[in-house]
Amino acid sequence: MSAAISFFDDDARRGSRLDSLTRWVAETAAHTQPDSIHWCDGSDAEIAALNAQMAKDGTLLALNGQTHPRSWLHRSDPSDVARVEHLTFVCTRDPDDAGPNNHWMAPAEGHARMDALFAGCMRGRTLYVIPYCMGPIDSPLSRCGVEITDSPYVVANMRLMTRMGAAALARIEREGRFVKGLHSTGELDPDRRFIMHFPEELSIKSFGSGYGGNALLGKKCHALRIASWQAREEGWLAEHMLIVGIQNPQGQTHYIAAAFPSACGKTNLAMLIPPESYRQAGWKVWTVGDDICWMRPGADGRLYAINPEAGFFGVAPGTSEKSNPNALTTIGHDTIFTNVAVTDDNQPWWEGLDKRVPAKDWQGRDYDPANGPAAHPNSRFTVSARQCPSYSPHAEDPQGVPISAIVFGGRRGSLVPLVFEARNWTHGVLVGASMGSETTAAATGAVGVMRRDPMAMKPFCGYNFADYFAHWLSFDQAGARLPKIFHVNWFRKGADGQFLWPGFGENLRVLEWMIQRVEGTAEAVETPVGRLPPPGAIDLQSAGVSAAAAEELFGVDRPGWIAEFREIQNYLEDYGVRMPDPLGVEAARILGQLMD
Ligand code: OXD
Ligand code: MN
Secondary structure (H helix, E strand, O other): OOOOOHHHHOHHHOOOOOHHHHHHHHHHHHHHOOOEEEEOOOOHHHHHHHHHHHHHHOOOEEOOOOOOOOOEEEOOOOOOOOEOHHHEEEOOOOHHHHOOOOEEOOHHHHHHHHHHHHOOOOOOOEEEEEEEEEOOOOOOOOEEEEEEEOOHHHHHHHHHHOEEOHHHHHHHHHHOOOEEEEEEOOOOOHHHOEEEEEHHHOEEEEEOOOOHHHHOOHHHHHHHHHHHHHHHHHOOEEEOEEEEEEEOOOOOEEEEEEEOOOOOOHHHHHOOOOOHHHHHHOOEEEEEEOOOEEEEEOOOOOEEEEOOOOEEEEEOOOOOOOOOHHHHHHOOOOOEEEOOEEOOOOOEEOOOOOOOOOOEOOOOOEOOHHHOOOOOOOOEEEEEHHHOOOEOOOOOOOOOEEEEEEEEEOOOOOOOOOEEEOOOHHHHHHHHHOOEEEOOOOEOOOOOOEEEOHHHOOOOOOOOHHHHHHHHHOOOOOOOOOOEEEEEOOOOEOOOOOEOOOOHHHHHHHHHHHHHHHHOOOOOEEEOOEEEOOOOOOOOOOOOOOHHHHHHHHOOOHHHHHHHHHHHHHHHHOOHHHOOHHHHHHHHHHHHHHHO
16 A cells, blocks of 8 residues: 655646645655655545554454454553653743743754654655644634654544545645644654654654554644644634533533543543433433534634544543443444453453453453453543544534533542532633642553643643633633633542542533523522532432532532642742733632631
8 A cells, every 4th residue: 555655746736835745745754764655545445455454464453343343452562551741842942931831842952852763763664644634624713734654553543533634635735834743653662752842833743652642643732732822823722621512401502611631531521421310301412522622712702612633532441331321332333442451252341341351451461350450541442423422413513612611620539529610711710720630541650649730731731831821811801702610520539438429421410500500590609719509409319419428529628728729829829920910819819718
């Protein structure tokens, strides 16, 4: 399938708006020395040939074709299973533009380091050129990019995760502007691994990893880090949020955008199945996206959102008939599984799926519990969003869907109530900016450590958080009809270490209260930290929550919150003069009320 440098020979392309693309590809090829170049058109024939090649060389292992038609297992290098935040850099001329929330390197140094790694790295390999569009191909909110990679696994994943191929190339030709992403798996050596972003040049260089978040450059690198920069320049928001439509029995749908750190249930919430009584009453849930949301004010002052992705790169462990039946149906065919275990009849398996005992673990060893979990805790599935039974009929609307509510949520074992509403936009921005969460397996490093993860963007904001919060505040303008902002905590634990809230489908009870607040039909109780649902506003009994648990879930522990707000103040102050004053003023106001 390789060969074909024909694109360069095509005189029709010369002098077109693709000139800069063809020049970049030629320069990259001269530098990386691939054996051949392949321009991806996104066709069925192309992916069939690529899959056959990967099956032959062992990159992909065919799964049970009866139970999982056209699905594959990929086992990554055991040292390459998650995002590497300590090796991820934002390279801006002024270090303050990257901010204390990013690792920084001067652009010239970043390029020099990366260029040294890339020199000759594609010898013996094919260089793939992947033109892609983040967002519906005909949406004015979408943005295009081109990834150059030497990994066919990346090509196969990008085909599921983005609108990739001929149509994207045509849009790039029309617009002339695109994000440049250069990727090589290199030798998969953790000591020769870097993910560098150059937002001022709209470019990315990633070397030494084949893991999704490091290698599928359309996702975290483009759609969050570079896009957040582009969004500030152009007046929109690029966020680490799912988008879900909640249809009430009257047939009205409210769209909610919700930010949670990685591996905190975004996919589950995006595909929620209503509790039985809600289903009978006529509630429906529609999935627009499970990870990334691009939002822009529309002519009517509301925020309109698209999901820039075309697929799901979801965490497998914990996905089951109970937790997320929609996801299980979605991944029933045409799916790439990465680092899951397999059963003796070659079906994909992970912890939390069911009671079967796997035959091989994620490294292909005979399963032995002494070696740890059978599936890697950050094992993933990659699948087209169109296979999702709850995929919204409006998910591909070019103008996006109007957002009624924004939800921020962290993984907090204590203190933070199940839900509260922010008083206004500024308070809501503070709620997002001060979000804390316990770390998960989605990134390398310790798991379960509480850290500030503002708007769930700590690993993903491509510029200084202080400027980012100022950008968020700037949306509060005359004529704006902004969504209400809420905070949730599905992960609160009791003294016995057990979760107090059942989560999953039951979360709809909380979303219902939010929607009623948006519609002006539900009450709320004012507290210093925000507005809480009054007793009885959420049917906790039907969710199986005891009165004692309810008291904990909605309690406001003043000494605990005073300590929390002191920490928040210190956190904001760490950003120095760039931190917008309204957030400090709001935090001081709340602290004052807590101490009254
Ligand atoms: C992801 C992540 O892959 O956040 O979505 O790590
Ligand atoms: Mn994510």
